[in-house]
Amino acid sequence: MNIEWIGKLQDLIGEERVNTSEGDLFRHSRDESFHEPVQPDTVVFPESTQMVRDIVEFAGENKLPITAYGAGSGLDGAAIPVSKGISMNFEWMKDVISFNPDDLSITVQPGITRLELNHEINRQGLYFPIDPGADASIGGMTATNASGTTAVRYGSMRDQILNLEVVLADGRVINTGSSAKKSSSGYHLNGLFTGSEGTLGIITQITLKLHGIPEHAVAARCTFDTPKHCAAAAQAVLASGIPVLRMELVDAPSIRQVNAYGDYRFPEEHSLFFEFAGTQTSTEEEAVFVEELMQDMGCRNWERASGSKERAEIWKARHELSYAFRHIKGTEVMGSDVCVPLSKLAGMVDFARSEIEACGLLGSVFGHVGDGNFHTIIVYDPAIPEEKAAAEKINEQLILKAIEAGGTCTGEHGVGLGKMKYQRMEHGEAVDVMRSFKQLLDPEGLLNPGKIFD
Amino acid sequence: MNIEWIGKLQDLIGEERVNTSEGDLFRHSRDESFHEPVQPDTVVFPESTQMVRDIVEFAGENKLPITAYGAGSGLDGAAIPVSKGISMNFEWMKDVISFNPDDLSITVQPGITRLELNHEINRQGLYFPIDPGADASIGGMTATNASGTTAVRYGSMRDQILNLEVVLADGRVINTGSSAKKSSSGYHLNGLFTGSEGTLGIITQITLKLHGIPEHAVAARCTFDTPKHCAAAAQAVLASGIPVLRMELVDAPSIRQVNAYGDYRFPEEHSLFFEFAGTQTSTEEEAVFVEELMQDMGCRNWERASGSKERAEIWKARHELSYAFRHIKGTEVMGSDVCVPLSKLAGMVDFARSEIEACGLLGSVFGHVGDGNFHTIIVYDPAIPEEKAAAEKINEQLILKAIEAGGTCTGEHGVGLGKMKYQRMEHGEAVDVMRSFKQLLDPEGLLNPGKIFD
Incomplete structure (x- = not known):
């Protein structure tokens, strides 16, 4: 086994790490x-940028793969160390480096989770709004x-990032x-390293934009x-x-599953969920306007x-959806994450529902319809x-x-393992440009190998 | 002279181009x-992506620099062909390739200007909101x-771009x-090619996000x-x-200059200009809220x-500012474009005003204070x-x-010629990474040479 290099690594950064x-x-x-899970040879817990750099340089000298690991909540395998080697966990790098409310920004280490971050800043009337559901790092x-x-409203992570500190494969810190x-x-x-899934460098600090907590919020739900x-x-x-x-879609079979799972009585129909937030007047006005628009379009219910409790009640079927499908004994689930131009969304959602019906498996169609991004969850017996x-x-x-419609294979989960084979179809020759950047920055291919590119 | 290759180029794409x-x-x-102006050896007017590709390949074979030219409204020399060669003008590539109101997007060729684009789409209730002042391409x-x-509100161009078609130095189109x-x-x-000032490739199509024209707008002005x-x-x-x-700042000496230039009587005080836009209720509410906030902070006037005419009247001093300074006979102007964290803005603006006063030259301090981005215009006798x-x-x-404060040498004008020497100070070793991308994609250095990197 690789015990020899593990011992050396322990000497370098301390046995406990x-x-x-x-x-x-x-x-x-x-x-x-x-x-499929793949175990790394070892897991390291760095405590500083300098320590990350030491580990990266050690890995370079010993030709060892490094795969960064956050909270393990990824949905397409980006953090699975398919070539083994080192899994780098950031649990011990959760510091707030500097919090600047007057600049509406904060600099943090990568291990801090979304909820931990908001806990730090909410007392100042600020919040970080990106919300993937899980308490991801x-x-x-x-x-x-x-x-x-x-x-x-707020876009993706890339839209909220002012600066990243990154350790490159050769040990440079930029x-x-x-x-x-x-x-x-x-x-x-900024944009290039965001979304690169640890294949171009290891992110060690992140400076984020922050936003004022809206003074008022209204939740709503209707069915079609x-x-x-x-x-x-x-x-x-x-x-x-x-x-x-x-603004979220949840289809009727998903509501049915949530009702069965939690013994609820939500109307088992295709539903749209809304949240409006801002000043009291503007929020109430928006809610009334959208209600009228939805009535015009034939909504029911x-x-x-x-109130914050009542809002949570309205949104419950959406919030518990994933759990309701993922925890059926003896089954596993497969998800998708396509994103299409808005005009193509209705047809895509319809197609997804019919295909799931046709194959006879239990499944859900839901998602972020305001972005053209939706998910399926299909439950199967392994x-x-x-x-x-x-x-x-x-x-x-x-x-x-989705690709044929001018969209993308992944709106928010990342390429990971599941969408590697669609990269050329989606990006054409641009894949060669991407790959040349990877080759340039990581010529030995040690940073999260086996991801993004086939 | 280079008449020989110019003749060959005429044979290739037609004499008239x-x-x-x-x-x-x-x-x-x-x-x-x-x-300092520098004349190219020739100006080409391509009519299609294929023709751009032919020209780029021709330039590659003959080792000729190519500098892309839009509307000539740049403010830091990015379009000046400092190494001569070919200036590529996009006046004959102004087509709307596809307009998709339902997707809130449009694909255009690069030569179309901001006002031409809005003219095409306004009739559908949509607009493209990025507004640099000039009718830039x-x-x-x-x-x-x-x-x-x-x-x-809308960010920079980069935040509005869905897709670019780019001709690379080796003729690949991605x-x-x-x-x-x-x-x-x-x-x-997307993000990497946006803002690369024609140094990584030639942009031949641009897919932009569009937005609904707000139903109501309120303009306001106050002084401090x-x-x-x-x-x-x-x-x-x-x-x-x-x-x-x-939300724009214009300082008192600038208002004085505008008054003198246009025979107006705007209050010659340091001024903040606002525009609110949205539904009627929300816009009016915002305007009242901000008025109260400004009164609390000691504003006057x-x-x-x-109304649209009255709004234009309120904003006139801001709109005519640049012209009022730039067209003083026998003088030239120098501008700056720094952007700093919001908490540093007040001190920076104060410093700029004092320095201009101290040197005795006529000058303006104004800009996009909601982004931490402001400009100076200093008038001098050449x-x-x-x-x-x-x-x-x-x-x-x-x-x-600005760099010391964690900001940038250029918030929106680009590096061009004037900020090359500050790149290393601002970006540190990241400049080497940028330069390596340039070297990778344009090894002969033919795409807008002499820009961004010293």
């Missing part, structure tokens, strides 16, 4: 995706360009941006005859220019609430190969159709 | 900056990552994004004792979370208007070297202070 326990190897072999969210339910809110200086390295009607209604809201904070194959087939058809 | 008239060489030797705005008065509103697929080439008070007031507006459409040197010294001091 290099872990080969069965439990840790198991934990770092997987994420929340259906991909900020480092992981940056590496995958995560987004979620608030992307319709800053990819500045603390200025906008810049036309030099090439935009078909998922296609929901998507068309969402498009109408966007065209109206109303700056919704969240419009319900709304502004003991029945035909079921997995059917789920894979639907997933692939959705991706092929 | 290769121009060496004195008038055209002169026009393409300069932009709106104070930098969309290609030039993309190449410099331009922004302007609406950046406080697409850097897709038509999806968000994506986590592959490396973010010092520019520092204006900046502090702007910061308070941002912290309140009010989504202003525009609050004026507001909602026949008096001391005056130019004094202006340059202030410019340099501002840049050094």
Whole structure:
């Protein structure tokens, strides 16, 4: 075994920071995706940028792969160390480096999670709005360009990043941006390293934009005859220019599953969920405007609430959806994450629902319809190969159709392991340019090998 | 002379598309900056991506520099062909390739200008909001990552770009994004090519996000004792979370100059200009809220208007400012474009005003205070070297202070010729990474040579 280099690594950074326990190897072999787990040879817990640099240089000298690991909440295997080697966990790098409320910005280490970050800043009336659902680490969210339910207003991680400190494969430490809110200086390295899934460098600090907590919020939910009607209604809201904070589709079979799982009585129909946020007057006005628009488009069951408990109640079916499908005993789930131009959304959602019906498996269609981004969850029995194959087939058809429609195979989960094979189809010759950047910055291929490029 | 290759180029793409008239060489030797003009050897007017590709391949075979030219409205010399060769003008590539109102997007060729683009789409209730003041070409705005008065709400060009078609130095044609509103697929080439000032490739198509025209707008103007008070007031507006459409500072000497230039009677005080836009109720509410906030902060002369003519009247002093300084007979102007963290803005603006006062030259301090981005215009007599040197010294001091404060030497004009020497100071070792990308994509250094890197 590789005990020799592990011993040397322990000498370099301290025994307590290099872990080969069965439990840790198991934990770092997987994420929340259906991909095959692979255990690393060891897990390291650096405590500083300098220590990350030491480990990267050590890995370079010994030709060892390094795969960064955040909270393990990834959905396409980006953190699975498929070539083994070192899994680098950032649990011990959670510091707030500097919090600057007057600049509406904060600099943090990558291990801090989304909720921990908000806990630090909410007392100042500020929040970091990107919300992928899971309590992901900020480092992981940056590496995958995560987004979620608030992307319709705030965009993806990339839109919220002012600066990154990155350790390159050769040990150089660079800053990819500045603390200025906008810049036309030099090439935009911020954007390039965000979403690069640890393949171009290891992110060791992140400077984020922050936002004022809206003074008032209203949640609402309504239902339509078909998922296609929901998507068309969402498009109408966007065209109206109303700056919704969240706008989510959940189809009827998903509501049924949530009801069964939690013993609820939500109307088992195709539903749109809304959240409006801002000043009291503007928020109430927006909610009324959207209610009228939805009524015009044939919605039923419009319900709304502004108290924080009542809002949570309205959104419950959306929040518990993923859990309701993922925890059915003896089954596994496969997800998709395509994003298409808005005009193509209704047709895509319709197609996804019909394909799931046709194959006879339990499944959900839901997502961030304000961005053209939606997900499927298909539940299959891993003991029945035909079921997995059917789920894979639907997933692939959705991706092929999305790319054909001018969209992308992944709106927010990242390429990871599942979308490598679609990169050339989606990006054409641009893949060669991407690959040449990888080759330039990591000629030995030690940073998260086996990802993004086939 | 180089007549031989010019003849060959005429054979290749047609005589009428290769121009060496004195008038055209002169026009393409300069932009709106104070930098020394340099005439290209010839100006080409391609009509298609294929023709751009033919020219790029021809230039590669003959080792000829190519500098892209949009509307000539750049402010730091990015379009000046300092190594001569070919200036590539996009006047004959102004087509709308596809307009997709339902997707809130449009694909255009680079030569179309901002106003031409809006003319095409306004009838559908949509607009493209980025507004650098000049009627710049969309290609030039993309190449410099331009922004302007609406950046406080809509960000810079980079935030509005879904996809670029780019001809690389070796003739490959790539697409850097897709038509999806968000994506986590592959490396973010959109962001890298945006703002690269034609040094990494020639942009031949641009897919932009569009936005609904707000139903209602209110303009307002108020005055404060010092520019520092204006900046502090702007910061308070941002912290309140009010989504202003525009928020601009113009200092008292600038208003004085505008009054003299246009025979107006605007209050000659340090002024903040606002524009609010959205639904009628929300806009009116925002305007009232900001008025109260400004009164609390000691403003005077609050004026507001909602009719389109009256709004233009309120904003006149801001709109005519640049012209009022740039057209004083026998003088030239030097501008700066720093952007700093918001908390540093008041001090920077104060410093700029004092330095201009101290040197005795006529000058303006104004800008996009909601982004931490402001400009100076200093008027000097080109026949008096001391005056130019004094202006340059202030410019340099501002840049050094901005970088020291964690900001950038250029918020929106681009590096061009004037900020090359500050790249290493601002970006440190990241400059080497940028330069390695340039070397990778343009090993012969033929795409806009002599820019960005010293």
